[in-house]
Amino acid sequence: MKNHKMRNIFLWVLLGLVLLFSSLYLILNVEKLELSDAARENAAGDFVELSEGMVHYQLEGPADSPLVVLVHGFSVPAYIWDPTFSALEEAGHQVLRFDLYGRGYSDRPDVIYDVNLLSTQLEELLSKLEVDEPVHLVGLSMGGPVVTHYANENPERVRSVTLIAPEVVHVTWKDIFPMNLPGVGEYVMAVYMEPIYLPKWQGSDFSHPENFPDWEERYRVQFQYKGIGRALLSTIRNLVKLESEFAYQKLNESELPVLLIWGKEDQTISGENIQVLRGLLPDMQVQIIENAGHLGHYEFPEIVNPILLEFINSN
Numbered sequence: 603m604k605n606h607k608m609r610n611i612f613l614w615v616l617l618g619l620v621l622l623f624s625s626l627y628l629i630l631n632v633e634k635l636e637l638s639d640a641a642r643e644n645a646a647g648d649f650v651e652l653s654e655g656m657v658h659y660q661l662e663g664p665a666d667s668p669l670v671v672l673v674h675g676f677s678v679p680a681y682i683w684d685p686t687f688s689a690l691e692e693a694g695h696q697v698l699r700f701d702l703y704g705r706g707y708s709d710r711p712d713v714i715y716d717v718n719l720l721s722t723q724l725e726e727l728l729s730k731l732e733v734d735e736p737v738h739l740v741g742l743s744m745g746g747p748v749v750t751h752y753a754n755e756n757p758e759r760v761r762s763v764t765l766i767a768p769e770v771v772h773v774t775w776k777d778i779f780p781m782n783l784p785g786v787g788e789y790v791m792a793v794y795m796e797p798i799y800l801p802k803w804q805g806s807d808f809s810h811p812e813n814f815p816d817w818e819e820r821y822r823v824q825f826q827y828k829g830i831g832r833a834l835l836s837t838i839r840n841l842v843k844l845e846s847e848f849a850y851q852k853l854n855e856s857e858l859p860v861l862l863i864w865g866k867e868d869q870t871i872s873g874e875n876i877q878v879l880r881g882l883l884p885d886m887q888v889q890i891i892e893n894a895g896h897l898g899h900y901e902f903p904e905i906v907n908p909i910l911l912e913f914i915n916s917n
Contacts, residue, residue, distance in 0.1 A: 631792045637709065637827040645707040652726045654719070655709025660687070661731065663696035668761060669733055670914060672699040673724065675743030677800060677834055679706025679824060682742065685903035686910065693911055700727060702748075704833025706824050715836035717844055721751040728759075738914050740764040743870065743896065744837075747846045754852045762859040762917040764910060765886075767868055767896050770850070770875040773841040781838050791831045800834075801825075807896040809867040850882040860886035861913045863906055865894030887913065 635641065642649060647660035660680065670690050672683040680699040690697040701708035702720050713719060728737070738761050741749035746768020753760045781787040801818045805811035824830055853860065860883055864876050880888065889909050891898040899906040 632797050632822075632825045633792075633828045633831060635826050635828065637707065637829070641827065642707050649707075650727065650730050652723060652730065654703055654711040654713060654723070657700055657703070657709070657723065657727060658707035659698060659700035659727065659731075661696070661698045662687070662691045664694065665696060667694060667696045668735060668914075669737040670695050670697045671724070671728070671737050671739050671749075672697065673720075673739065673741045673745035673749050674699070674702065674705070675745050676837065677705060678804070678821060679708075681706075681820070682897070682900065684900070686740070686899050686907065689903060689907040689911070690914075695914070698727075698731070704830055704837070710827070710829025710833050712829075712832065713836075714840060715833050716840040717747055717751045720748045721755065724748065724752050725756070736761045738762045738764070738917070740766065740910070741768060742766045742899070744769050746770075747844055747849060750846070750849045750853050753856065753858060754849060757856045757858060760858055762861070762914065763853065764861045764863065764913065765879075766863045766899055766906075767865060767871045768862075768879070769844070769846055770871065770879045772847065773844065775842055778838050778841065781835060782842075787835050787839070788831075791835045795834070796825050796831050806869050808901050809865070809893055809895040810901065813901070847878070847882060850879060854883050854885065857885075859913070859917045861910070862886050862888045863891065863898060863909065864889075865891045865896060865898035865901075867894060868896045868898075870896040 642658070645658055647658060649656050649658055651657075658680070672680070672686060674680055674682050679701040683699045687697055687699055703713075703723055704710045704715060736759050739749040739753060741747070741764070743766070746765040749763055750765070753763050775782055781790060801822050804817055804821050805814075808814060808817075811817070862876070862879065862883070864871065880886070891902055891905055894902050899910075
């Protein structure tokens, strides 16, 4: 009788936990809408169909000027390039920015989100836009390995590579635990990462987040469209396959001009990581931005834009 009673209590507790976790998922899951044509009407720029879906992009500037391609990082889409995009266009350059798959207003295909997918997206986009001349590549954070991978695969199509606070060192399974656990990662992404952690974490990319009070609200817009959590989770899980250090070694062998821009107060990419990168790319130009965080190009455009323009114009 006692064992039967204990078993009943256990079952009721288990049922309560299931109901609790299910309720949290329903309440906190922010992905409510389909990314439809109507939703995309809010986006500036244009759209093009590539092999894995629709891609949102903006292309401005004179067609006879060498193209500068801006590739964003892990989760903040193409608007992260606002001050850079404007400065390049005003300086007379042709400039392209776009949302990586799974972010912003680009489609969220149910595929493996790794560097090969994102580099191929870049390659297909340039082909679709009929870009024949070599381009200047600028990659931010995770966009650094993406542009490096593209440059290594297509060195004849690249004029220069600029790395802004790029990812450097290898990520391990331990680093992404428990997001690597089937089911657990999906649940954590839905009830914590998307609605709470990721939006709140964005402010740490600035040394003075109080200067960007609408940053979190702007970031949250993309999370209402279904599929972004799956895309970001797949990206996290595939970071363990990202051999960035090997890729930077190969980039060094290509002898392409490389510029590094890094904020001294960066809380995402450490100074130790930058020292590793300088060892892998000993000939690259290095610009350290004092008082800047992870997004120095956005926080201090008056400093970063002239550096970037001088490098591009000299190559």
